[in-house]
Amino acid sequence: MKANDLRLKTADELNDRLTILKKEQFNLRFQKATGQLENTARQGAVRREIAKILTVLKEKAAASA
Template identity: 75%
Template sequence: MKAADIRTKTVDELNDELVRLKKEQFNLRFQKATGQLENTARVRQVRHDIARVQTVLREKHV
C-alpha cells in the first residue's frame, strides 16, 4: 500500500483500514506460531502498512 493512496482516504476509512490490518496481523502471528505461515514477508508488509496508516491519521488530526 502506497502512502499516496492512504492520504486520499478519509479518517473513517483510515480507521477501518487500521482495524483490518490489525486483524490480519493477529492472524499472521497466529499462523506463525502454529507453523502454518507460508509468506513470512507479509508480516513485515502489514507492520509497515499499519505504521503508514497511523502516521497519516496523526497528520490529519493536527
C-alpha cells in the same frame, strides 16, 4: 498502498483499514506460532502498512488542530 493514496482517504476509511490490518496481523502471528505461516514477508508488509496509516492519521489530526 502508497502514503499519497492513504492521504486521499477519510479518517473513517483509514480506521476501517487499520482494523482489518490489525486482525490480519493477529492471524499471521497465530499462524507463525502454530507453524502454518507460508509467506513470512507478509508480516513485515502488514506492519509497515499499519505504520503508514497511523502516520497519515496523526498528520490529519495535527492539520485539523
